[in-house]
Amino acid sequence: MAGIYLHIPFCKSKCAYCDFYSVATVKNKEQFVTAICKEIELRKDYLFPDSVQTIYFGGGTPSMLDLQEIDKILNALNKNFTIEEQNEITLEANPDDLKESYLKGLKSLGINRLSIGVQSFIPDDLLLMRRSHTAEQALKSVQTAQDQGFENISVDLIYGLPNLSMQSWKQNIEKVIALNIQHISAYHLTIEPKTLFFKYYQNGKINLPSENESLDQFKKLKELTAKNGFVHYEISNFAKDGSISFHNTNYWMDVKYLGLGPSAHSYNLTSREWNISDIRAYMDGIFQGKLVKETENLSKNEKYNDFVITSLRTMWGLNTEKLKKKFGEKYLSDFIKKSKKYIDQNLMKQDRQNYFLSEKGIFISDHIMQNFLIV
Ligand SMILES: C[S@@+](CC[C@H](N)C(=O)[O-])C[C@H]1O[C@@H](n2cnc3c(N)ncnc32)[C@H](O)[C@@H]1O
Ligand code: SF4
Secondary structure (H helix, E strand, O other): OEEEEEEEOEOOOOOOOOOOOOEOOOOOHHHHHHHHHHHHHHOOOOOOOOOEEEEEEEEOOHHHOOHHHHHHHHHHHHHHOOEEEEEEEEEEEOHHHOOHHHHHHHHHHOOOEEEEEEEOOOHHHHHHOOOOOOHHHHHHHHHHHHHOOOOOEEEEEEEOOOOOOHHHHHHHHHHHHHOOOOEEEEEEOOOOOOOHHHHHHHOOOOOOOOHHHHHHHHHHHHHHHHHOOEEEEEOOEEEEOOOOOHHHHHHHOOOOEEEEOOOOEEEOOOEEEEEOOOHHHHHHHHHOOOOOEEEEEOOHHHHHHHHHHHHHOEOOOEEHHHHHHHHOHHHHHHHHHHHHHHHHOOOEEEEOOEEEEOHHHHHOHHHHHHHHOOO
């Protein structure tokens, strides 16, 4: 069992908070599709002998691809990999791209999961974030997708936004829940260098919520989603009726994945690779038959660090039996020793052999995980 991620690096314009690799022009789109299909051929052995259970079109904005382009990519994948019949094929989409005929086409191509970037239903927030859609378009896109028979829809929201009041945040969550979708990804805003928000922040143009306000927003999110049948299965992810994202779960379960397209990361259990974050250099390389990428062989410490980070992110937590079996007694005692202080501070919880972050701990997860790492 393995996963394939395709990075589609096009956006209509750059959002104020986002530092994912993308370009705000489609002038190379056709050539890019040819290049990624060529990369699929070049990397057809990467996952061998595993079959592919999940495919994820991420970005950037995959919904800027035409139906014919998606079809071409899926055909190339089918030709070069064994795709399981019971599969999950996700496409990240911006609301303004999701017209009825496009959705119908996606469905017939076999896309069976949509991840729609709503972010907020508050017009002022959408403007501040420089989103390319309105709140009405966001609502309509979800409803049209449902009308077209999509039964596995995820919506992205962002909280911790400048001036986001508890009242507005509550309304955003309630609106998403009322849409009767299966999955919510809710991210706390991070101010990334090189973004417009970073500039605004440095110039004092935006006020960010205090840590306590952010924690209250997170608690509200947990409370309302739980009340409405969502399971909080990973730091930022909530699923109803068992609709967890299998693709993302694979990342946390130590299975192989192949990342195609500029900036995409791959993992084959022993090493990590990442393609260059530059569409021109990526395509030039591919057309000369070589991949412009870097590779890092993973040491035991690095594998252990990945194991701790990915396990603690999920509701299944970290199982110490598994840790001992994979890494041995020395790593186990280091983990147990370090976790004691977090358990005492109510930042972590222990249930027999399983260790989890508490609600308070989830909120400062980066800081906690940092302390577990062995360098
Ligand atoms: C890389 S985007 C791609 C999806 C699609 N292009 C869109 O805009 O909806 C995936 C999600 O990451 C989240 N995201 C990106 N940058 C973020 C940031 N700095 N802080 C919090 N969430 C962020 C947004 O919720 C976004 O929908
Ligand atoms: S959030 Fe989505 S649309 Fe906005 S810049 Fe990032 S990838 Fe592009």
